Amino acid sequence: DTGVSQNPRHKITKRGQNVTFRCDPISEHNRLYWYRQTLGQGPEFLTYFQNEAQLEKSRLLSDRFSAERPKGSFSTLEIQRTEQGDSAMYLCASTSPVRQGITYEQYFGPGTRLTVT
Amino acid sequence: SQQGEEDPQALSIQEGENATMNCSYKTSINNLQWYRQNSGRGLVHLILIRSNEREKHSGRLRVTLDTSKKSSSLLITASRAADTASYFCATDGYSGAGSYQLTFGKGTKLSVIP
Numbered sequence: 001d002t003g004v005s006q007n008p009r010h011k012i013t014k015r016g017q018n019v020t021f022r023c024d025p026i027s028e029h030n031r032l033y034w035y036r037q038t039l040g041q042g043p044e045f046l047t048y049f050q051n052e053a054q055l056e057k058s059r060l061l062s063d064r065f066s067a068e069r070p071k072g073s074f075s076t077l078e079i080q081r082t083e084q085g086d087s088a089m090y091l092c093a094s095t096s097p098v099r100q101g102i103t104y105e106q107y108f109g110p111g112t113r114l115t116v117t
Numbered sequence: 118s119q120q121g122e123e124d125p126q127a128l129s130i131q132e133g134e135n136a137t138m139n140c141s142y143k144t145s146i147n148n149l150q151w152y153r154q155n156s157g158r159g160l161v162h163l164i165l166i167r168s169n170e171r172e173k174h175s176g177r178l179r180v181t182l183d184t185s186k187k188s189s190s191l192l193i194t195a196s197r198a199a200d201t202a203s204y205f206c207a208t209d210g211y212s213g214a215g216s217y218q219l220t221f222g223k224g225t226k227l228s229v230i231p
Contacts, residue, residue: 004159033218042205042221043160056216091159093219103147103209103217105162113157 002026004109006092012115013082020078021112025094032075033106034067035091036060043091049075082116089113123206123225131230136193138225140206141186147209147217149182151191154203154224163191163204196229203227 005024013019025032030051035043046065048056051072061067064082069075079086090113093106124139142149148167152160166173166182166189173180179192193200203226207219 006159031216033216035219040223042207042223043219045216045218045220048216048218050215056218089157093160098215098217101147102167105150105165106219107162108152108160110159 004092004094004107006090006109006112008112009110010113010115012117015082015084015116017082018078018080019082019114020076021090021092021114023075023077023092023094023109024073025075025092026107028096029094029107030072030097031095032069033093033095034075034077035093037089037091037111038087046077046090079114082114084116087114087116123204123222125225126223127226127228129228129230130196132196132198134196136196136200136227136229138191138204138206138227140189140191140222142189142206142208142220142222143187144208145210146184149180149189150207150209150219151178151180151189152205152207152221154205156202160205193227196227198229198231201227201229 007022032049034046037043049069064080067077089111091111092109095106096104150165151163154160164175177194182189203224205221205224207221209217
């Protein structure tokens with residue numbers, strides 16, 4: 001399967017614990033995004049990587065959240081000291097480079113559903 | 118914050134009927150895209166329409182874009198039970214940091230009754 005993969009698919013954790021999610025994008029895509037989706041809402045942008053550089057972060061990304069993309073390949077999203085409000089689906093997407101100002105569709109992974117108890 | 122707003126929030130139709138969903142957005146865009154999401158799963162890209170296009174077709178899907186009204190519509194013809202899902206419009210626009218992040222609406226939940 002050459003699509004975007006995410007692990008784990010589900011994570012249940014107790015409040016205060018740290019969690020880490022992984023995203024493996026489509027191999028030739030240099031642009032990678034993290035989104036968060038709560039029940040009944042559309043996804044909301046969290047952060048963006050171009051290759052290994054994290055170029056943009058949403059105000060939703062509090063200081064308890066950190067994301068990395070070492071070597072411009074897979075990416076990890078860590079949440080420290082989880083809170084019940086962090087319960088959501090965390091989605092990763094990747095896309096091709098922008099060429100001559102033309103952007104392309106984003107390919108989403110299946111998501112990691114986080115439940116904080 | 119949500120840029121797009123889909124209308125209606127929920128739609129229930131009989132198999133074989135057409136389904137029309139509308140999307141309005143607030144700021145200028147580069148592209149507008151429609152995605153489908155089956156319950157509890159990731160999003161699947163359906164169609165992308167660029168800001169200089171007015172209509173686009175893909176199989177049973179027809180998308181229109183009116184940039185003067187900042188609105189788009191998605192028409193699914195001859196619906197099938199397998200079309201049951203939530204449908205989201207998403208806009209991308211240059212943010213200044215180069216991300217072209219997608220901004221989604223809250224979605225339309227479509228139920229196709231066999």
